[in-house]
Structures are given as structure tokens and as C-alpha cells.
Amino acid sequence: MIKLAGSLQTGNSDWLFKQVELELYSGGWTCLLGPSGVGKTTILRLLAGLETHGTFKGELKTQTCSYMAQQDLLLPWLNVIGNVTLGAKLRGEKIDQERAKALIEQVGLSEHATKFPRQLSGGMRQRVSLARTLMEDQDLVLLDEPFSALDAKKRADMQELAHELLSGKTVMLVTHDPAEAARLGDKNEIMDATGIQQMPAKKKKTILAPEAAETLKLQSNLLVALRKEAA
């Protein structure tokens, strides 16, 4: 069970957030929405064990994770295989080339395995980043707006690919896009200055089609709630 409850103090009398409570949906997707600057990324960084600009007080139950950010964070001097196998190299472990190749194939980049990031489009780079995330094989996967820089078609494709390849894992997705949360979230949460509030989410574990009535209903629900929070 991945859980966070507490506050984050950034100065003597400044808090980024107070009394926030979040529990991730085990073995499925939790989407965290909310206005910019409210601390969504900070929540994700706390769960990832990364440093934050402040002191967290409260309860934090997490585990080792794999992490994917908005920037693909591909090392420019390594080719696709090199980037996918980065984790093992950094830990000084034996590199499982076969598994890396299989994952690169799953994300549809077999032909580009020896290319460098510069030679790839934004969408391809994000797929390499996804393969690298899968290569880590962690049960907890933290995604910080990884699809937000992609165009609409690529974003929808990436959502489906990620949903398929990350099935069974506990995933947290920080996003600004209500449509994305509606499609993917088994649990949707909206964060604002007062805390985190749970919102309705899809019933089945499969990903929803972008045009499905349920998606559109959830999406408008989320959008209305987000606009209310912002007001």
C-alpha cells in the first residue's frame, strides 16, 4: 500500500500543503490533477524519495519506484539500448540485453535501437523513456506529466501503450489533462490549496476510448471541478 499523509513546510510559516492525504490504487492507475504550483510534483517526488524544497511531516509509505518525467531525460551520449539499460549500468549490475531488446520491440523501436536521442522524434523519445521505465521492473511507477508535450494523436497512442505495458503495476500519474485522467485513472484525485479530494473514476480496469460516453462524462466532471477549485 502506497500512502502519503501529512504536510510540507517550506519556510518558518510557509506551507506548500497542509493535511494532504493520498492513497494509491494498488495495481492500477491513480491520476492526480490540480492547478499548477499546488504541489502535485512535490507529492510525486516525496513518493519517489527525491529531495523537495521543504520538510515533510507526517506518514509516508512508499517503495523503490521507476520514474518518468515530462522531459524524456534520455542521456544524449547513449543510444537507445544504452538509455534503456541505464539503470543496470548505474547500479553496476549485469545488463540483460535480451530483455532490453524485447522491450524496445514492445514500444515499436526495434529499427531505431542503435540511434541516438537526437535522431528521434519527441514521441519516439518518450517511448524510449517508457521502455527504460519498464526495464526497471518496479511495482511502483511514478509518472510526472510524461505525455503532456506530445501532440494529440501521439498522446492518445502513448496512453494506450503505457496502459498496456504497465498493467498490474501501481501507477501514479500527475497530469493537467482531465481527458487523460478520465481514460486512465482507476482513481482520480484533485489537489488544491485545501487538500486532496477524490473524484469519480472509470469502473473497469481497461483503458477507456477517448470518444466513449463514460470518458466524456468523467472528463467534464473533472473539468468542472478543476475550474471550481481555481475560482
Added chain:
Amino acid sequence: MNRLGWIILSCCFAIGLWQALVTLTGVPHFILPAPKQVLDTLIKSHELIAWHALITISEVLIGLALGALLGALTALHLMVSATSRRLLMPILVFSQAIPVFALAPVLTLWLGYGIWSKVFMAVLITYFPVASNFLDGLRGTDKGFLDLATTMRAGRWQTLLQIRLPAALPSLASGLKLAAVYAPIGAIIGEWVGASDGLGYLMLLANGRAKIDLMFASLFVLATFTVLLHSVISYFANWLTRRAKGETKELLENA
């Protein structure tokens, strides 16, 4: 016309300008010798010039190699140790405030008239740009890369060697380019202050004996060497940068 063609044309233009200046002003040959005269001296005294050039070139190359190596190692050390950084950075910055010229007599006193006082000058003058540029590069690694390494449970050393170091290669490359320009300056200053060999010494000697054509011939050899050195180091530095950015030759061909 290609780049080489333009360089040759530019050289011809400069020599033409020089000859025109000599012909038009009628300046005496002991003030400004004509290009032809310098060329004659260069051919006539080539053994003498080559010997002194060999000394200067050795000083510059040894100095540059040692300075760059020590500079790079210092940067790595200061990256790893915050204590060293706090302790040594002020000393390093202060040492740069001393004009290298002022140190030359002291070095000659300590290390003698041989090549080592000049090598040490070249080390001193190349060390700081390499150390400082490389350290900036090592410390300026993209935070996102470091976060990724943290979530991947990378060790400190692995992060340094596999992320910070390759990401800092372009900064190391700009430090090396600067060092390649500075190293000959260090060696020549050293030779001026006290030496019995080297192009700097030969130029002073020729000047004192009013052999201005020999002085210009030595200057020409020195300039040719520094341009060559700079080209070679730049080529290597640019290769390092392209490598760090994943812009290999193969990539350029595919593009």
C-alpha cells in the same frame, strides 16, 4: 571555393599587404624585413630555428598535457569533496589574480634556466581554465538526470562517472581550447625571463643583435605552431562535444 582555399588566399593577401608596406614606405630592413628576406633567413637558419622550436614545442606540449590533466583531476576532486571545494576554491581564485608574468622570475629561481621552469609556467596558465570550466560543467548537470539516477538507486561514483562526467565533456572541451591558446604564452614568458634555449630566447637574442629577419622567422614558426596546436585541440574538443551530445559522424550522414 572551399575553406582551405580561402585560408590560402587570406595568407597571400596578408603577405601582399606586408610587401606593399615595405615597398611603399621604404622602411629599413632592420625595422621591418620584407617577406622574401624572412623566408631566406628561415631557409638559411632552419637548423638553428628548428632546434629552438623543438625546445619551445616540448615545453608547451608537456605543460599543456600536465596542466589539463591536473586541472581535470582537480575538478573531479572538488566535485566529490565539498570540504575541498570550500577550502581550495578561494586559493585557486586568488592564485589567478596574480599576473603570471610576475611569477616567472620566481619560477626561474626555483626551477632553473632549463625547460622545467617554462613547463611549470605553461602548467600554471593552463591549469585554471581547465579546472574551472570542467568543474562548472560537472556541477551544472541537468537536475532531471540526477533525479533519474536517484530513483535508479545509482551510487555516488556511478553518478559521477556515468552521468556528470559525460555531461560535462563540452565544458571540459571549452577549457581545453582556452588552455591551448594560453600554453604557448606561458612558455614564451618563461623563456623571456631566463633561458638559454627556445624560440622566445632566440627572438630576444636576434633582437639584441639587430637580426630582425631572424626574429621574424622565429615569430613565424611560433605562430604557425600555435595555430596548428589550436586547430588540433579544437578538433579534439569539438569531437568530445559532439560525442557528449550524441551528434556522431554517422548521425550527420543520416541527417
